[in-house]
Amino acid sequence: MKALICDEPGRLSVIERPVPVRGENEVLVRIRHVGICGTDFHIFAGKHPFLEYPRVMGHELSGTVEETPSGSALKKGDPVYIVPYLSCGQCHACRKGLTNACQNIKVLGVHCDGGMAEYVSVPEQNVVPTGGIALADAAMIEFLAIGAHGVKRGGITASDRVLVTGSGPIGMSAIIFAKARGAHVTVMDTREDRLAFAVDGLGADASLFANASAETEVMRMTGGDGFDVVIDATGNAIPMQRGFNFLAHGARYVLLSVVRTEITFSDPEFHKREATLFASRNAQPDDFAEVVRQMEAGKVPTRALNTHTGRLEDGVSLFNEWSQPEAGVIKAILEV
Template identity: 55%
Template sequence: MKALLCPEPGKLRLIEREAPKVGAGDVLLRVRRVGICGTDYHILGGTQPYLSYPRIMGHELGAEIVAAPAGSGLTAGTTAVVIPYLSCGQCRACQRGLTNCCRRVSVLGVHQDGGMTEYIAVPAQNVIAAPELTLDQAAMVEFLAIGAHGIRRGAVRSDDRVLVVGAGPIGIAATIFACARGAEVTVMDLRQDRLDFAQRELGAAHTVKAGPEAKAKFEAITEGEFFDVVIDATGHPPSMNAGLFYLGHGGRYVLLSIVAADIAFPDPEFHKRETTLIASRNALPDDFAEVMRAIAAGLVPTSVLASHRATMAEGADAIPVWARPETGVIKALLEV
């Protein structure tokens, strides 16, 4: 079968490899769509901190079930969503239902080979039947679930003022689910096209271009009180450090992004707000279920999120281009 391999930073190559070995508790999937994530661009660029090469990328998967274990409730021919975080089931976090925080988690496409391939075998507990979704929609559930999980971690309410910093795919997902809770959402980004998209398509109440004027604009928007919840989705240490200063007193600061760097705040500023600082890692099955319900109900504009696409055979040329900001990608999909 064919697969798209990243042998080292900066290179992608279409290869032939053996079909996957299917364990007793595994589901054999025919991969049909692969969403391209910021993680994939970091892997290609050599800046992903939890990875060794060579690696087959791809963890945002829309697939078709080929074969499933008896008693799994999964049926051949059904569209499926994949939860790409393979948890051990034994550590204390797993035993408490926090499988996203598993001490020995292995993420498809990062810690082990992923879904940029024709077939993949995945444990049955990581496969969700999704007959109500299109293949494109199934491939978008995972990144949307990360945003939904961050909004749940931040306990966003309808009376909250929420600032989402960074309007890439994860920031877009956070915006969608903050708006779905009835919050008043402001989005900040360096790119005007992303800000226009957030207001036009996602329901953001306000948008602010990042820069020296931003804090004064936030002060005006919030009558000097700033935000109840700040969500950082930038993966940019200076932005993550600055986010505290946009947070109102008694507020919650959610770090959706992760970087190989130290994040620091001045303690007096942190304490005077009685800040709640929250990390948000991956997503839980409940988040996947929430996203799938929202898509099925027409609450997520998946047709406009899928802005670019190519076949897997074209991926080696397309993915480096999509990584460039000027390409204007919202979410790119590989068709397998």
């Protein structure tokens, strides 16, 4: 089979390798579409902290069933998407049902080879029928589930005023699912084009340019209160720390972003607000199901999100092209 492998930072190759042998209780899936994530671009650039090269990337996956274990409810040809978090099922987190926070988690395309290949074999519980969702759209379910999980963590309701900082794909997914809950959503970023898309394409209620006067503008927009929920999707420690300035009293702060360094905040300011800080990691099965429900309800603008497509065989040149900001990529998908 063909696979697109990152040999080392900045160098990709299309290689031939054997089709994986299906393990016990695993399903062999013929991959059809692979969404490219910011994680993949970080791997390509050599910026990912938890990775060994060479690595076949790819964790936003859809395809069709090729082989199943005996007694499986799945059958050959079934359209499916893949949950890429391989949890151990044994650790403290898994025993509590928090498989997204498994202490021994392996993520396809990061800790082990992923789905930028013609086939992948994964545990049956990680293979989910797409229902009526088109396979190209199903390759976007995983990144959308991350936003859905963050919105759930924040307990967002229709009475909340929400600020999403960072309007990349993960921030966009948070906007979509906060709006699905009826919240009033403001998005903040330094890119005018992304702010415009968030309002015109995703239904955000307002936008805010992340300049030196943002704190003043937040107070003006909220009548001096601040936001009920702030969701950070910037992936940068400086705006993550700045986000504490935008919290109302009694607010919740959800960190979808993760950075390698420490972040700090003023304890007196945080304490007097009785604010709550949430980490949000990966997604859980009900988050994936929520994405599918909202897709089926027409609440996810999949055509607008999927801005770029190309073939796996052309992945070497496409990665170089799509990793440039001027390419205007929101979500790129490789067809296999």
